[in-house]
Amino acid sequence: MKETKSEEGLTVKKDENFSDWFSEVIEKAEIVDLRLGIKGFIVIRPWGAQIIENMFEHLENELQRKGHKPTFMPSVIPKENLTKESEHIKGFTPEVFWLKGIGENQELALRPTSETVYTPMFKLWVRSWRDLPLKLYQRAHVFRLDTKATRPLIRGREFIWIECHDAFESKEDAEKQVQEDIDTTEKVMHQIYGIPFFPMKRPEWDKFAGAEYTVGSDCFMPDGKLIQQPSTHLMGQKFSKAFSAKFKNRNEKEEYLWTTAYGPAVSRILASVIATHGDDSGLIIPFSISPVQTVIVPIFTAKNKNEILKKAEEIKNILEKKDIKSYVDADPEKRPGEKYHVWELKGVPFRIELGEKEIKENEITLFTRDTKKKDKMKISELGEIKKLGEEFDKRLREKADKFSGGRIVDCNDRKNIKKIIESGKMARVNFCSTEKEGVKCAEIVETEMGGDVRGTLANKNEIPKGNCVICGKTASKVVYIGKSY
């Protein structure tokens, strides 16, 4: 066995140093390039971009199935729009990139989020309850001058997301939308990308600037820290009032629109996909979103080269007909072993090895990325790979579920909270309040224990039995405390 050279393969084990592993794998697997050198901004390379494209496709299909229509809005927002809703601008002011010196009278901001352009359009597009619900979305790059340390894909000053902006005729309908958004996260992020999450109704002090309430999706990273994935917000009538976006309701009365917003940050979800599924050999990309689902590595000598490459192309055509994305790595300069390592690093779910032995038996050798097992398969059975792909994704999802599910610990004693969250788990505790009265206790959690009050479960009504774990007053909520990114 030859020594692995430093620039080949990964030098860090995921369990030993997740942070370094992540930095190394995203560059070596050619997801991103970090060398351009603009703080908080990254270059996403083709392999990463293709995965993101596939993630978008699943997400947009689901959104469209649920009645959302695509739009594209300007990347800049006039100052007067952005400042219209007072809480909104108060929350976002420190994070706004202002464009200077453009020689116009209008002051413009790079959009941090687009409520303040959708709502004025709602005002124009919606006249009556018959125009509702109006469910729109866009793919967008958004910009936030984050004051915390930036991390590639995890926390950037620019990120790629979908933002849904929906308008309804009643609060009930809007609240149903919030639940539907949580369902979309479940159907796409969990079921398809394999990332489990906890839908957390955020405490009053941690909601989206301008929202009535916010539900964020908390996901565990391998180091036990939480990362917020899609969040959905009940805006209520706050934005519609700020922009005078009214409609005639069923009782022929003028009423302000009820709006919601949902924001899955696909570039950040990719960080979870990489972190959750990857191993010491590199990435493991779910079959459903991998740009190459099956890579074919032909093994040939000068003598049988043409015959084997021809067969490899045939197999590729069979797979394409079965709707399996495949690629023949016919590079004559590289030996098979090197190709194996590179495609494993990139996380391709299946590899077909095809040489003289296989052709003689009319079969292929199939390597499976997550189990690292090699099996023989008859060429006539290649269509099975589709089904094996579904099983592949199921295995990834179940492994992630197991990791995530076992990390909730009930805790009645404030002395134990720090220990729990430092071991990479979430503490479930009784808490006095998630309204203003709870701020003091939340600050204690932050300063003394280094944790965050993430909120209450949004899909389950948990009733506290006992007193607040911090102040000892009667508890009104069951909240979850963890460390976050």
Add this chain to the structure above:
RNA sequence: GGGGCUGUGGGGUAGCCUGGUAGCCUUAGAGGUUUGGGACCUCUCGACCCCGGUUCAAAUCCGGGCAGCCCCA
């Protein structure tokens, strides 16, 4: 927000303390030989983060900037 560390060819590094010739591994390019788990040989290209200061002389010392990483809040 506070503190620490770091920046040398595409990647990884030596040299920095004690100022004076930029060394090594790898990749890349050309040619040859090879191809069942990161082959080998020959030749070639390629670098001191930026700005300023000290000095006869700066990768090295000093100041500032930019960027990256880590820890704490």
